[in-house]
Amino acid sequence: MSDDLLSGSEPSDYDASSIEVLEGLEPVRKRPGMYIGGTDERALHHMVAEILDNSMDEAVAGHANRIEVELNADYSVTVRDNGRGMPVDPHPKFPGKSALEVILTVLHAGGKFSNKAYSTSGGLNGVGSSVVNALSDVLIVQVARNKELHEQRFCRGKPLGPIQVIGAAPNRRGTTVTFHPDEEIFGSLKLKPSRLFKMARSKAYLFSGVEIRWKSAIDDGETPTEATFHFPNGLSDYLNEVLTGMSTYSERPFSGKVSFEEKFGIPGSVEWAINWTPSRDGFIQSYTNTVPTPEGGTHESGFWTALLRGIRAYGELINNKKAALITRDDMLTGGCALLSIFIREPSFVGQTKDRLSTEEATKWVEQSVRDHFDNWLAADTKSAGAILDFLVLRAEERLRRKQEKETARKTATKKLRLPGKLVDCSATSREGTELFIVEGDSAGGSAKMARDRKTQALLPLRGKILNVLGAASNKLSSNQEISDLSQALGVSLGTKFNVDDLRYDKIIIMTDADVDGAHIAALLMTFFFTQMRPLIDQGHLYLACPPLYRLTQGAKRLYVSNDAEKDEWLAKGLGGKGKIDVQRFKGLGEMDAKDLKDTTMDPASRKLIRVTIDEDEPGETGDLVERLMGKKPEMRFQYIQENAKFVEELDV
Numbered sequence: 001m002s003d004d005l006l007s008g009s010e011p012s013d014y015d016a017s018s019i020e021v022l023e024g025l026e027p028v029r030k031r032p033g034m035y036i037g038g039t040d041e042r043a044l045h046h047m048v049a050e051i052l053d054n055s056m057d058e059a060v061a062g063h064a065n066r067i068e069v070e071l072n073a074d075y076s077v078t079v080r081d082n083g084r085g086m087p088v089d090p091h092p093k094f095p096g097k098s099a100l101e102v103i104l105t106v107l108h109a110g111g112k113f114s115n116k117a118y119s120t121s122g123g124l125n126g127v128g129s130s131v132v133n134a135l136s137d138v139l140i141v142q143v144a145r146n147k148e149l150h151e152q153r154f155c156r157g158k159p160l161g162p163i164q165v166i167g168a169a170p171n172r173r174g175t176t177v178t179f180h181p182d183e184e185i186f187g188s189l190k191l192k193p194s195r196l197f198k199m200a201r202s203k204a205y206l207f208s209g210v211e212i213r214w215k216s217a218i219d220d221g222e223t224p225t226e227a228t229f230h231f232p233n234g235l236s237d238y239l240n241e242v243l244t245g246m247s248t249y250s251e252r253p254f255s256g257k258v259s260f261e262e263k264f265g266i267p268g269s270v271e272w273a274i275n276w277t278p279s280r281d282g283f284i285q286s287y288t289n290t291v292p293t294p295e296g297g298t299h300e301s302g303f304w305t306a307l308l309r310g311i312r313a314y315g316e317l318i319n320n321k322k323a324a325l326i327t328r329d330d331m332l333t334g335g336c337a338l339l340s341i342f343i344r345e346p347s348f349v350g351q352t353k354d355r356l357s358t359e360e361a362t363k364w365v366e367q368s369v370r371d372h373f374d375n376w377l378a379a380d381t382k383s384a385g386a387i388l389d390f391l392v393l394r395a396e397e398r399l400r401r402k403q404e405k406e407t408a409r410k411t412a413t414k415k416l417r418l419p420g421k422l423v424d425c426s427a428t429s430r431e432g433t434e435l436f437i438v439e440g441d442s443a444g445g446s447a448k449m450a451r452d453r454k455t456q457a458l459l460p461l462r463g464k465i466l467n468v469l470g471a472a473s474n475k476l477s478s479n480q481e482i483s484d485l486s487q488a489l490g491v492s493l494g495t496k497f498n499v500d501d502l503r504y505d506k507i508i509i510m511t512d513a514d515v516d517g518a519h520i521a522a523l524l525m526t527f528f529f530t531q532m533r534p535l536i537d538q539g540h541l542y543l544a545c546p547p548l549y550r551l552t553q554g555a556k557r558l559y560v561s562n563d564a565e566k567d568e569w570l571a572k573g574l575g576g577k578g579k580i581d582v583q584r585f586k587g588l589g590e591m592d593a594k595d596l597k598d599t600t601m602d603p604a605s606r607k608l609i610r611v612t613i614d615e616d617e618p619g620e621t622g623d624l625v626e627r628l629m630g631k632k633p634e635m636r637f638q639y640i641q642e643n644a645k646f647v648e649e650l651d652v
């Protein structure tokens with residue numbers, strides 16, 4: 001113990017001054033990742049997207065029809081539009097500040113929260129402009145409005161002076177933002193003409209009502225230094241350009257545009273274009289309110305469903321039975337698609353808006369696309385037939401590959417050095433097979449009798465496996481239980497893990513229904529989470545749910561999994577004759593084969609829990625695993641304290 005504690009004096013450096021409150025835009029500079037997803041090249045270019053999206057929102061709302069994007073010689077960028085111009089009048093809630101200054105310096109200040117000023121906008125959080133401002137060492141906004149040209153300058157999020165009128169603007173209106181990304185944040189990374197060129201061009205494709213002019217003072221030798229983009233046919237122009245020189249199964253893409261206003265009576269629309277080609281792999285680029293959604297989301301999901309159902313229905317119509325083989329994956333990997341939707345108040349996962357999560361979008365897109373697809377297939381039977389054949393071919397190829405892999409597995413299994421204690425199943429293909437990881441040898445005994453020899457394999461574990469979180473990787477590979485486990489599964493650990501090598505469909509952790517059992521299950525789950533994550537992501541990992549009690553009354557038998565349930569049945573009886581006999585299973589080993597089969601192993605009567613990772617909070621799962629299973633006992637202690645209520649309930 002330190003002298004400080006013994007003498008009772010306070011450690012001097014931890015007081016109120018250590019509790020920091022980040023003000024204004026400081027949090028953005030401290031943690032840029034939270035606002036623009038990092039400080040890498042992607043984040044750097046995302047800065048331009050935030051500003052360009054604001055001009056696009058003006059255009060889509062019908063207030064602007066021209067946007068200019070210029071990369072300047074000092075690697076600053078200028079985005080100019082002929083929209084309404086950011087409001088410059090004093091802001092009612094912030095005395096002494098103009099609305100413009102509020103937009104640029106206050107997080108969550110925006111005109112897109114309600115639908116007063118914009119109907120379907122890419123912006124929604126009111127943070128884009130202020131984040132770009134915070135991360136720029138120079139940012140200048142000029143607004144031409146009411147025949148005057150206003151200007152305000154900023155450095156790292158702070159105004160260098162008040163907004164000023166710097167001249168007349170009799171024939172102009174709109175907003176011009178020029179900014180230079182701060183090297184303190186982005187280091188030596190520089191904006192790239194090629195990326196900005198593509199960004200500007202794709203925005204023009206996405207909204208045919210706008211003309212975008214591109215100019216670059218920096219010549220990278222490949223990207224044009226000047227160009228004007230205007231695409232009256234929107235996405236299908238774009239797709240034709242992407243597929244230039246490639247042969248396609250349909251002469252013209254399947255494309256269309258549906259107004260949600262007309263179809264469903266709500267604001268918004270969907271536009272799409274897709275074609276099929278043998279010359280390249282399929283892809284989809286999707287957008288919501290002109291913002292790219294590289295991770296897809298609900299709109300993509302509706303799109304593929306419409307196409308899949310459409311093509312299968314067409315196959316049925318023309319009596320092509322093989323159309324039923326086509327899966328979503330075949331659609332997805334076979335088609336080259338662009339999808340753009342405009343909806344009011346979209347919800348995304350994160351500020352960088354990579355994935356759309358608005359649920360209704362699935363239904364809106366599916367219904368809009370499906371009708372058109374059916375008509376299109378029926379109207380152009382030549383293309384329809386060619387596409388159907390192509391997709392069937394892909395489906396057959398996929399099935400053949402799967403079969404080959406399974407045969408390969410069979411041969412591999414023969415060669416594989418399997419751990420001695422593995423009780424394997426006899427099925428030769430992986431489909432429908434299960435590996436039970438069981439606690440203790442005695443449990444292994446009854447499980448051996450209770451299993452279905454064809455599909456159910458067993459791997460008994462002796463005691464607890466190593467806690468992988470605390471262990472060095474060489475310790476991992478030399479640990480007997482872990483090496484047995486990975487051998488039985490047929491896979492390698494960590495980065496070498498390949499889910500296709502798995503020898504079983506389901507991996508089921510079967511431990512006693514007590515605290516020790518729960519601990520072993522937790523260790524195993526931690527192991528899978530850190531070393532074989534895709535196995536969890538793809539739904540291969542399960543927990544068995546063995547019962548805690550067997551109640552017998554005459555010929556009636558009942559299994560229950562906790563005390564409360566047991567007491568309930570004891571009170572009301574099982575409906576049999578005589579006294580109720582209660583047996584508490586101290587472990588799986590105490591159950592006879594019939595008990596174990598009926599309650600825990602037989603797919604017809606058992607209950608299984610699939611282990612999943614909270615998709616919305618994948619980071620949080622990692623964090624929690626670290627806190628619970630990691631090397632630092634104090635973190636575990638903190639977690640238990642915070643959650644003591646639940647822990648008590650568990651430990652009954």
Ligand SMILES: Nc1ncnc2c1ncn2[C@@H]1O[C@H](COP(=O)(O)OP(=O)(O)OP(=O)(O)O)[C@@H](O)[C@H]1O
Pocket residue numbers: 050054055058081083084085086087103109110111112117122123124125126127128129130175
């Ligand atoms: N070019 C522009 N023309 C007119 N108004 C603009 C322009 N740029 C920004 N604004 C106004 O400033 C507000 C704040 O913009 P900001 O980029 O901070 O957030 P946002 O676009 O509302 O949402 P997000 O954070 O999701 O991008 C907008 O809602 C809009 O009202």
